[in-house]
Amino acid sequence: MLDDTLLDDPVALQRADRDRALLALAGSGARVRTALRLADAAGLDRLRPDGRPRAVLVAGHGSALTAGEVLAVLAGTGSLVTPLPPVDATAPRADRSGAPPVFTAGLGWQLPGWAGPLDLLVISSADGGEQGLIGLAEQAYARGCAIAVTAPEGTPLAAAALQVRALPLPYVPSAGPEDDAPVEPPAEPDLPAEDPGALWAHLTPLLALAQKVGVTQLPYDALPATADLLDATAVRCRPDAAAYTNPAKGLAARLAGTVPLLWAEGAVAGAVATRFAAQLADRAGRPALPGLLPQVLTAHRGMFTGQLGAGVDPDDFFRDRVEEPDPLHLQVLLLRHVPGTPGGPLEEDGGPAEVPEDDERPRAFGVSRAHRLAAAHDVRLTEYASARPEPLHAFADLVALTDFAAVYLGLAAAQS
Structure with missing residues (x-):
């Protein structure tokens, strides 16, 4: 049974929030603004597409895949948007230290048979180390697809994006803790809980790109206004309210x-x-x-x-x-x-x-x-x-x- 008096104790909530989930949600609006600024700096603002792609394929897992599903809703019937979920790949082996392989090492992605030069593939990852996504980028490059990659800088996926001539888009991580309190390690190290604010780090560059290539018909200020709405909700839903x-x-x-x-x-x-x-x-x-x-x-x-x-x-x-x-x-x-x-x-x-x-x-x-x-x-x-x-x-x-x-x-x- 839930003791709802705990909800009115901001100190207890902060103590219980070991992985800073509330802080991550409160910073969603800031992540949207930062992602827009970094996407423009990465070349999105200078992009001059020849026309709308026949289809947009969005590959990832967790919130990255959710972002693709949201794009499909916003695009409506005017554009074909296909989220690409992962499939089981060959079971990875433990490393030399005997540590179990990370969960994402067992994930693979496959392009549909019809995907080709008329289509756009968007790959999005918060980790940037999924070999399955790197392999997918190579598949798309071999077939002549246009490619965009959202991944943290310095990760293998970000490096692979340069090799396949993809448009690099930023992944904005959550703000770090405001103090030096230790963050409790996950119970399942190879399958940690996802950052609850990661959805906006995936969705923002995806929507900005979709707007640029004509897949959606959003107002020009739709994304900055979204950041303002997220800030307003964070104020209403703050722990001390x-x-x-x-x-x-x-x-x-x-x-x-x-x-x-x-x-x-x-x-x-x-x-x-x-x-x-x-x-x-x-x-x-x-x-x-x-x-x-x-x-x-x-x-x-x-x-x-x-x-x-x-x-x-x-x-x-x-x-x-x-x-x-x-x-x-x-x-x-x-x-x-x-x-x-x-x-x-x-x-x-x-x-x-x-x-x-x-x-x-x-x-x-x-x-x-x-x-x-x-x-x-x-x-x-x-x-x-x-x-x-x-x-x-x-x-x-x-x-x-x-x-x-x-x-x-x-x-x-x-x-x-």
């Missing part, structure tokens, strides 16, 4: 002791739901099931009639309520992008807001049916929506809120 004024702490407390069903209306909210499920697993050790309306209603319907939905019979007088742990229950979190929605809390600043249950504005069929299904089975449904007209800004609003919530839930649960 009380839980009743901090939307991320409130969401974390609400999800405690539940199995969240992350339902989304539209592609932008769908990308947020998928990201939130991954962050809940990685940062809080909690399972969550994402899905898009309306098809998720049939996919998850059976859970409402199972043990998680029905819960324990409250009329069972002889049930031991002292020794028995609190049962898990379903919790529906409905994420929406509702651009231009008038009235109510969504108009205050355009940022994400919890939609009240008695909201009387018109709803799409899937949203209305979701509310009816939850009410019919006494399952709590919480709705968060962003009314920002620009899809990238709506994504930034919602994903920043849910990233903070996942970290707070993990930190508080670890201290309970």
Whole structure:
């Protein structure tokens, strides 16, 4: 059971945050600005493309792959964007010292058979040492693809980018700790938790490049404005903000002791739901099931009639309520992008807001049916929506809120 008083203790949160996850999220806006500046210095500003590529392939793992999925959402049907996930390669051997090989040594990537000179390959890595990505760059060079590589300077992947005449784009790492407190080593040295702010270090140069080659139609100031939105969310969700004024702490407390069903209306909210499920697993050790309306209603319907939905019979007088742990229950979190929605809390600043249950504005069929299904089975449904007209800004609003919530839930649960 989560002791939510821990969420109102900034000192305890800082002590529990051994890998500086909250600091990484707070610096997301700064990483966007730095990435834009370094990308221009690397030559993106001088790039004069001949035309839009037939397809954009985005290779990586973790947040790098998520960035490719977000680009596919923002590009819509006007451009073909294909994320390239890793596949199992030959199992690597331990080194001479007997240490086990790192996780990324067992990953490989393969270009689709149709990829060629009309296509653009973007490779993105926070580590820069994946041999599978280096091999992919060589494959693309042999086929005549245009190539761009986002990787830290001085890494093998950055060096390989120069060999294959790729456009080098910067990977901006998280800001270091403000003090000299030691960072606890990961329990699995070859499979560490990912920096929660890494998404923006991958996504920013990718979107800047996509905007330059015509794959997206973002406003010219969309990315700088995104940095401002991330800063604003970091202020609202800061550790010393009380839980009743901090939307991320409130969401974390609400999800405690539940199995969240992350339902989304539209592609932008769908990308947020998928990201939130991954962050809940990685940062809080909690399972969550994402899905898009309306098809998720049939996919998850059976859970409402199972043990998680029905819960324990409250009329069972002889049930031991002292020794028995609190049962898990379903919790529906409905994420929406509702651009231009008038009235109510969504108009205050355009940022994400919890939609009240008695909201009387018109709803799409899937949203209305979701509310009816939850009410019919006494399952709590919480709705968060962003009314920002620009899809990238709506994504930034919602994903920043849910990233903070996942970290707070993990930190508080670890201290309970």
